[in-house]
Amino acid sequence: MRLLLVEDDNHVAAALSAVLARHGFDVTHARSGEEALQALVPEGAGFGVVLLDLGLPDQDGYEVCGKIRKRTSIPVIMVTARSDVRSRIHGLNLGADDYVVKPYDTGELLARIHAVARRTVHEDAPGASETALRLGPVHIELPTRQVSVDGSVVQLTRKEFDLLALLAQRPGVVFRREQIISEVWRTSWEGTGRTLEVHVASLRAKLRMPALIETVRGVGYRLVAPGA
Numbered sequence: 001m002r003l004l005l006v007e008d009d010n011h012v013a014a015a016l017s018a019v020l021a022r023h024g025f026d027v028t029h030a031r032s033g034e035e036a037l038q039a040l041v042p043e044g045a046g047f048g049v050v051l052l053d054l055g056l057p058d059q060d061g062y063e064v065c066g067k068i069r070k071r072t073s074i075p076v077i078m079v080t081a082r083s084d085v086r087s088r089i090h091g092l093n094l095g096a097d098d099y100v101v102k103p104y105d106t107g108e109l110l111a112r113i114h115a116v117a118r119r120t121v122h123e124d125a126p127g128a129s130e131t132a133l134r135l136g137p138v139h140i141e142l143p144t145r146q147v148s149v150d151g152s153v154v155q156l157t158r159k160e161f162d163l164l165a166l167l168a169q170r171p172g173v174v175f176r177r178e179q180i181i182s183e184v185w186r187t188s189w190e191g192t193g194r195t196l197e198v199h200v201a202s203l204r205a206k207l208r209m210p211a212l213i214e215t216v217r218g219v220g221y222r223l224v225a226p227g228a
Contacts, residue, residue, distance in 0.1 A: 001025055001026065001048040001117060002045075003025045004039055008053065009053075024176050025113075033059030034059070036050070037068070048075075049116060050075070051077050051113070054078060054091075065095060080099075110182045114183050114186075135225045138209070154206050157202075160199055160202060160203055164223075166183055170223075171224070173222060211224060
């Protein structure tokens with residue numbers, strides 16, 4: 001996912017960009033409100049989320065949010081030290097999708113980014129009406145969370161389904177371990193132990209297709225479409 005980070009402090013931006021990159025984000029850094037608005041031309045420029053710090057040198061962050069919202073429906077998450085309720089309400093009324101107060105936990109920020117991105121995909125994406133994924137004999141029904149192989153239903157746990165659906169949305173694309181943990185478990189990689197590996201092994205066994213999910217050593221996993 002492409003993410004526009006609007007932050008005037010280069011040290012903060014560099015540290016946050018490194019964390020986001022480790023979790024699979026393609027980060028573009030804008031240092032001012034004007035840079036942010038230019039980066040979003042034309043039609044959002046393919047960004048999935050805007051992370052907007054309110055303390056900008058050239059324009060008020062609230063004003064920038066309002067301008068972004070007039071141009072595009074890209075989700076905007078405001079990041080600020082202003083914790084009072086009135087400021088939060090003002091930001092949301094201007095069109096922000098979420099509001100994160102500094103200092104924040106990185107795991108929580110990642111979860112909020114993924115949450116607003118998922119809502120936008122379901123509501124606005126051209127493929128949002130697609131309710132099923134088919135990969136050879138594997139059929140994934142997204143609304144009912146049902147998976148079948150050659151017509152036979154396979155019982156999966158909640159996290160097993162979430163993991164399979166994530167990989168199946170982009171067959172052949174490598175998902176980093178950190179990115180998967182962030183999207184499926186809503187947490188950072190640290191402290192998860194072998195949770196991901198156990199779920200991958202369980203999926204391979206239940207689907208009876210050990211080659212369906214390929215391990216990319218030192219990076220993560222990708223789903224290999226049958227016959228590809």
